[in-house]
Amino acid sequence: MLLFDxxxxxxxxxxxxxxxxxxxxxxxRDHRHGTVVELLRDFAPRRPFVDRGMPPFDLRVMKPAAAQRAILRI
Structure with a gap:
């Protein structure tokens, strides 16, 4: 999953x-990235996004609540 605002x-x-x-x-290490921060490291029993690619969610055009619903449906 990739979110962008x-x-x-x-x-x-x-x-x-x-x-x-x-x-x-x-x-x-990629020079195109500024500040990179690890927010959370979790070990889940299964991968929630397996075989789904990396769906982008552009929060400039999608309301946060709609993105949240879409993410939870994945």
């Missing part, structure tokens, strides 16, 4: 721990 991105990474760590490190 016109200024900031929020992305959910999921998968095997080593893969998630590798992707997160690559994101932090």
């Amino acid at each position: 016109g200024d900031h991105f929020l992305q959910v990474l999921e998968g095997p721990l080593a893969s998630v760590n590798a992707v997160f490190e690559r994101i932090k």
Whole structure:
């Protein structure tokens, strides 16, 4: 999942721990990103977004409540 509000991105990474760590490190090193902050690390019994790609939710055109409903339906 990827959220964007016109200024900031929020992305959910999921998968095997080593893969998630590798992707997160690559994101932090990428010069196109400013301040990268890890908000939460959780170990779920299953991946909620498996086989769904990375649906973008642009909060400039989508109301936050509608994005929340869409995310919870995924």
